Amino acid sequence: MFKAADLPDMLPVFPLPGALLLPRARLPLHIFEPRYLAMLDDCLKTRDRLIGMVQPLPQNDAKLHMVGCAGRVSQFSETDDGRYMITLAGVSRFRVLREESGFQAYRRCLVDWQDYDRDLGAHEQDTDFQRAGFLSLLKRYFDTQNLSTDWETLKEADDEMLINSLAMLLELQVEDKQALLEAKSLAERRAILTTLLEFSLLSGDAEDRMQ
Template structure:
């Protein structure tokens, strides 16, 4: 991994978290963020002064506006690019390291939240995928083409067909505008094949012009 971590025990067990619905970070993926809220500027300052990692996590129902309940699974990211704008914002890029289950939230004095992270269920994220391939990528590419045609979008098909399966599937999972709950299912997918299958379902639904009441129920 480019982030330098080799095993789960190398990772910090207590991490700051950035709750942000609709933002999906996957291991190996890169997520650009525009940081402007004071408590999260503080969080980035502290992260840059230590190990440069934060946990990206979505929220779920419950809690209050300032402290909503956190989704059960997030992804640890390492700050691999940092710039400060003239008006005091931070432009950062997070590179995904490893998913984690959200443990106890700590009573802290910092303005941002901190939790205990359990990486054990996802320690495979730290190992090379040793060329994981999909036996037949054509159903996925067909669903993607129908989606892009429906949206009036284009991509470089030669590059898409030649891209490693994990890079193609994970980059699309992160970039496409799915609902927050759908992003969470993509995050928690146990394998690349499972994530591919979820993506096919979402792409086919969108291409068919379904409305919100008919959205597929993903488990």
């Protein structure tokens, strides 16, 4: 487990719209662009093996959102043609202070971790979570999107795994993903996710009435 003192001031960052990583969650990635292969090669030579996931701004992908999440490369395998399949284990969110220029092909940022000490602790609980009502809402959403899942697994998952996995896996807009990332607590993230699901269902109902 990482301690605050172990976290570096400088991070290589992987700007990927729609890709959300959260603390204590896992994100699989397919690495094939030369600059990110170079980033991974350099990352694997470090003690911490951290990569920062940051979403670029929708209007200008040259600029980054100010909050991202760092993950440790916990698994990796190389394909015959030189690509990598990796898994990032979420460690902590960070705030981007500035992007650093340099000779590397990939992007690096000076970051600050101090607002996210809680990320390094134990799993969060959501004491106000009404699971039955939330799963009912989620079932309606899945039905409208023609999605399927293992409902028994969802029923048994702990609060953090359930909410964070959905936040990461559902196809949402970049700014919606960013709001979920920046939520100050698991309860706030659950409330945001609930609102997004409700809004999607209401929007679908409105479209049906217009047709």
